[in-house]
Amino acid sequence: GESVGLHLPTLSVQEGDNSIINCAYSNSASDYFIWYKQESGKGPQFIIDIRSNMDKRQGQRVTVLLNKTVKHLSLQIAATQPGDSAVYFCAETPNSNSGYALNFGKGTSLLVTP
């Protein structure tokens, strides 16, 4: 079936460095993509999203890049901080309108070392 997956299960970076987390998806009909951060014992927390008609979107310290040609999504975190340590999931849905379930990847664990 269609799936969303991540290239690296774990990523360790030094505080202050930039982090890049990658995600591959296989559903060419995917229309809406979201990056989530999940800390231990908590539910997924929205970070940033992007529609399929865009290739880049920036937030505060985060940037999402979408390459529809190769079905690849990345999350860039600038000046990574210890509080960024968490598991990061990409998720996609074929339709950003109400009522469409998200399809999640397995996640990447980001560890920020001082």
Added chain:
Amino acid sequence: GAGVSQSPRYKVAKRGQDVALRCDPISGHVSLFWYQQALGQGPEFLTYFQNEAQLDKSGLPSDRFFAERPEGSVSTLKIQRTQQEDSAVYLCAVQRGFGYTFGSGTRLTVV
């Protein structure tokens, strides 16, 4: 997370026991989802409600799983005759516009 309250936070059940997990959206949301998250995995879709109507239950793993939202607000996920493979975190999410907001989940451990 803000906007979705789940209870209990933790539940230990003996194999064969029935459990009920509650999701309470703090403010009114039309769309409500249940997800199952196994240890070290991403959340997987279980079922979807639009108000009180259950429009998609394709992700429920067996007929031991049952969900309801009788008044279009609070939802309950019930698991009958729990088995060890049911051990997971059960997440509730609500949607408004493009955004999905998740609760903190209920961690179910079947022993």
